[in-house]
Amino acid sequence: xxAAEQGxxxxxxxxxxxxxxxxxxxxxxxxxxxxxxxxxxxxxxxxRLWANRYNGLGGHVEAAEDVYTAAVREVREEAGIEVRDxxxxxxxxxxxxxxxxxxxxxxLLFVFTGATAERLVWTTQExxxxxxxxxxxxxxxxxxxxxxxxxxxxxxxxxxxxxxxQPDGTLHYEFQSPISS
Numbered sequence: 001x002x003a004a005e006q007g008x009x010x011x012x013x014x015x016x017x018x019x020x021x022x023x024x025x026x027x028x029x030x031x032x033x034x035x036x037x038x039x040x041x042x043x044x045x046x047x048r049l050w051a052n053r054y055n056g057l058g059g060h061v062e063a064a065e066d067v068y069t070a071a072v073r074e075v076r077e078e079a080g081i082e083v084r085d086x087x088x089x090x091x092x093x094x095x096x097x098x099x100x101x102x103x104x105x106x107x108l109l110f111v112f113t114g115a116t117a118e119r120l121v122w123t124t125q126e127x128x129x130x131x132x133x134x135x136x137x138x139x140x141x142x143x144x145x146x147x148x149x150x151x152x153x154x155x156x157x158x159x160x161x162x163x164x165x166q167p168d169g170t171l172h173y174e175f176q177s178p179i180s181s
Contacts, residue, residue: 018093018108020061022071024086025113025153026079028131037131038154039116040142041078044127055143056111057129067110075114079129080122086114089153092161094171109161111153145173152177 026039040054057078061070068086075083094107121129132140137150145163152159152175160178163171 017104018106020067020070020108020110021058022061022067022074023056023058023109023111024071024075024083025056025111025150026075026081026083027113027115027134027154028117028119030131030133033133036134038134038137038150039079039081039121039129040132040140041127041129044125046125047127050143053141053143054130054132055146061110068112071110071112078124078126080120081116081118083114083116086112088158089113090149090159090161090175092149092163094163095165097165111149113153145171148173148175 028037028039029035030037039057041057042054043050043052045051058071058074059078061067062073065073068088071086072083075081075086088110090111092107092109092111094109095104096106098104119131121131123129134150134154137146142150149161152161157177159175161173161175163173166172
């Protein structure tokens with residue numbers, strides 16, 4: 001098939017026009033505290049979205065890269081850590097609702113995890129990466145989907161998610177995992 005035969009330019013089809021993104025959660029065992037920690041990014045106070053709230057590392061997939069390469073790049077750019085072993089843990093489709101022209105732009109989110117012994121991180125204009133104890137995440141201002149997403153990504157089976165817009169503009173989260181035989 002060539003590029004024009006991919007079926008992505010069908011006006012009024014009701015299909016998603018999806019932007020691929022990656023979300024990465026790195027973990028590390030803190031020997032001094034005797035507990036497992038996860039690296040989250042506290043959004044810079046100047047960010048338009050999720051200022052002063054915690055999210056995983058990540059961002060957009062560039063046109064010339066695959067999702068794994070994007071995940072490795074985002075970790076390097078946002079935390080200064082070189083990772084070589086990430087695992088795809090889930091895929092989430094995010095319906096952003098219809099735009100003015102009736103198209104349905106959305107996001108296809110690829111969720112990765114990895115473990116590292118590297119604890120030294122750097123701050124960027126995106127925010128400050130921080131190692132947080134997994135057992136105490138409820139004490140931090142997380143993005144609202146992380147309460148459901150993080151346990152699945154860190155400890156559950158492979159999952160699929162779908163976020164759909166509600167009348168008040170919030171998103172409704174649904175998750176499922178394949179049934180193993």
